[in-house]
């Protein structure tokens with residue numbers, strides 16, 4: 001037998017088994033294969049010495065068989081032979097359809113059987129999958145053994161519908177007169193199914209709503225020219241899926257036990273292989289290999305078609321696109337139709353957390369009536385966002401973060417395949433940094449590979465904004481040595497070279513742990529080792545431990561903060577205060593003891609040689625109970641000076657230096673209450689405008705949440721008290737919400753809180769996190785400020801001078817307007833409702849307050865919304 005003509009890529013035994021399996025697996029109700037079964041039974045399969053296959057009809061009457069096919073309308077695709085005459089013929093070249101001809105040892109082209117069909121009856125355009133398949137075959141050729149370029153054939157057994165000898169690339173150019181012919185697959189189509197619906201299900205009747213499945217992202221995930229390493233090394237079999245053994249085992253077992261569910265849900269952290277697994281599973285469901293536990297084989301017709309992106313029965317659906325009810329219904333309608341070629345129709349819906357509730361409902365209800373060949377695979381990194389009912393109806397598979405060791409070994413293999421040299425430490429670092437996401441790790445490797453053929457640790461550091469160990473040790477030494485200005489300078493330098501603050505904190509923490517464990521990172525110079533020493537005293541160990549604690553808390557803060565650099569600097573300045581300094585010049589601990597005289601109940605700024613010694617890390621502060629002690633003048637001046645120094649605006653600096661004074665700092669309930677005095681009402685107003693900057697500066701210096709109280713200097717106050725109003729005592733607070741409440745807000749975004757000022761009767765804001773009350777010297781300007789639940793946060797008891805606000809507003813009193821504005825700012829920030837004293841109409845608020853009104857829900861005492 002002519003091996004060249006009948007070379008085949010898959011052993012014949014597998015072909016036959018696959019054929020039988022396809023028949024047996026299919027749902028009888030949709031098993032259009034059954035319509036072909038009698039025909040198939042009449043086929044004669046023979047293998048030749050070259051593992052090739054010959055197929056023939058037993059009754060020796062091919063024409064009869066094909067006319068049978070034709071009359072039953074099973075065939076509406078056919079083999080095309082492009083030749084000089086536009087004759088359409090059923091061309092079975094390599095698989096000898098016809099009288100079994102064992103006499104094929106000659107070079108003559110194989111016998112052909114041509115059947116003419118009427119033009120109308122047949123779709124006669126070139127079918128894309130065939131082209132793809134042909135390309136795919138060429139592409140996959142190296143995978144296959146025993147191929148003969150001249151008479152390359154493969155077989156097709158698809159979806160039970162088709163038995164299609166196909167793809168004959170013939171150099172002989174005989175019969176049809178061209179060098180290559182390819183066959184169309186025969187497929188069963190019910191006469192009432194619209195071809196368009198089948199081919200492009202969502203095109204139906206609405207061109208605007210076209211969804212080109214092929215264009216959906218990821219529809220052709222296995223690109224010939226991958227754009228990234230991650231795409232190139234996208235796993236194509238369960239074996240290649242790293243670190244998800246349990247999932248792999250259960251999916252394989254579902255296939256081998258033929259217990260295929262209709263709805264799967266793959267969930268877990270990003271970059272862990274969910275989408276890849278969905279694709280592999282889809283391929284495995286349709287794979288024709290007989291080795292059930294090795295599916296998808298990557299070699300059978302189905303696999304080739306799938307991995308080349310040409311499968312018509314596996315579709316990746318864009319979650320956003322099917323959120324339109326119409327589209328979703330079309331999708332379900334499409335799913336009802338039998339598969340085009342394959343055994344199963346699989347829909348992969350990635351990012352399914354983006355599906356609307358209605359879409360879920362449509363899918364879930366639609367699925368109930370769907371035939372057994374339909375499988376939906378939902379993929380999401382965020383299970384919590386899915387409706388419970390949907391989750392309950394799915395078979396769920398959780399993907400774990402990929403272990404570092406697995407990531408390292410995978411990266412190593414990729415490097416070898418890509419011809420990259422690498423340091424093991426570099427890969428280790430990448431693995432650690434990628435936090436269980438293999439995709440992230442591969443992407444980083446990809447990026448690094450563009451910079452050089454060797455992946456070194458220093459390269460990785462550079463790309464990731466990581467400090468080298470030497471630099472790290474220098475910084476730690478400076479921080480622990482109580483050298484504030486050098487520490488700040490060095491930190492700034494590092495930040496300028498785009499070091500990631502979080503990364504730096506984590507590196508410092510690791511370094512400290514290493515030192516505590518008596519080990520220094522490799523490559524640290526001896527000089528530096530000596531700096532920190534390996535034989536640490538008890539005091540030093542304690543200092544390092546405390547420093548570690550500070551860093552670990554700082555890391556948490558940095559994660560929720562926008563102003564990371566400042567927090568980082570503040571944390572570094574606190575490291576030396578956490579114990580004995582390394583240069584032995586000062587003993588910060590004794591200083592700390594002054595600050596925490598007893599059990600940490602009270603702390604206040606006291607004299608000390610360094611400001612940072614007097615700062616206690618906000619994060620380590622326990623709840624400091626109420627206190628009341630005025631601070632040393634000298635120290636307060638120092639704090640004030642430093643706070644002014646870090647304000648960026650020079651005019652503000654000058655103003656604060658000249659007009660303002662920090663008169664006290666008290667720590668209460670974890671908040672530093674800073675009282676400022678200004679020497680004139682105008683200065684108070686001005687300071688109020690810049691309160692955020694001032695509070696933030698103080699916060700940085702004090703390392704605490706700050707509540708700011710801006711007062712008129714007491715000597716002036718008397719004078720002003722005599723006037724009708726005192727509006728200058730409003731205080732505001734910048735606090736770290738995360739410490740007091742569960743609400744997420746950025747630490748550095750100061751939260752404005754207006755508290756009852758010190759001149760008014762004591763306010764008892766049980767509200768804890770949000771105290772909102774303002775008053776003007778005993779007269780409540782606004783009766784209540786409510787939070788978004790509508791609960792009053794604090795209610796002014798005093799009888800308001802109802803005519804006052806109106807009067808003031810009408811007079812457009814600048815100070816009054818300022819205060820109105822402040823209150824409205826608060827209300828805006830806090831999303832409050834503002835209630836007005838009875839009789840006061842919101843629109844009487846003149847000036848600056850009015851524009852803010854537009855954004856507020858304002859309710860007056862009569863309940864009328866303005």
Ligand SMILES: Nc1ncnc2c1ncn2[C@@H]1O[C@H](COP(=O)(O)OP(=O)(O)OP(=O)(O)O)[C@@H](O)[C@H]1O
Pocket residue numbers: 229230231233234235240241242243244269270271272273274275276277379380381399402437438439440442
């Ligand atoms: N478990 C894994 N085994 C092998 N490769 C993996 C694995 N996880 C991720 N990858 C690599 O990362 C790429 C992307 O993976 P995939 O899209 O499957 O992850 P995912 O979990 O679906 O991510 P996402 O939730 O962000 O969509 C793959 O092409 C592959 O190279």
Ligand SMILES: [Zn+2]
Pocket residue numbers: 286287288289296297298299300301302303304
């Ligand atoms: Zn296969």
